[in-house]
Amino acid sequence: MxxxxxxxxNNTLYSLKEFSKAYSLSYSTVRKYYRLGFRGNALLNKTKSVTQSGLQVSEKHFDSKFAASKYLQIPKSTFYRKLKNGTLDIELNA
Structure with missing residues (x-):
């Protein structure tokens, strides 16, 4: 099992998966910081600071890279790798 x-x-109980969906955060990032001992609001603040750096693609603004990858229908890991390597074939304004 x-x-x-x-x-x-805020008095709401979430599984890690539900939490990541509710706050539009990467599940793997949430799990990572949970394992490092972050809980509750500390986990929320840490994962938001790591994940949500703001990104503008063409004329559309996203609060996080994760949200941009979902909108563009590019797997998260591919999006992050191409963004880091500078090989993403879209107009970015960071």
């Missing part, structure tokens, strides 16, 4: 981890934000 799965060992589901839960966190509480």
């Amino acid at each position: 799965a060992n589901i981890k839960f966190i509480q934000i």
Whole structure:
């Protein structure tokens, strides 16, 4: 049976998966910082600061790279790698 981890934000209990979806955060980033001991609002603040740096693609602004990858329907890991390497074939304004 799965060992589901839960966190509480503003009196609402979330599984890590639900939490990442509710706040549009990368699930792997949420899991990483949960394993490092971040809980509750500390986990929310840390993952937001890491994930959400703001990104503008052409004329559309995104709060996070994750949101941009979802909108453009590019797998998250591919999007991050191409963004880092400078091989993403879209007009970016960081």
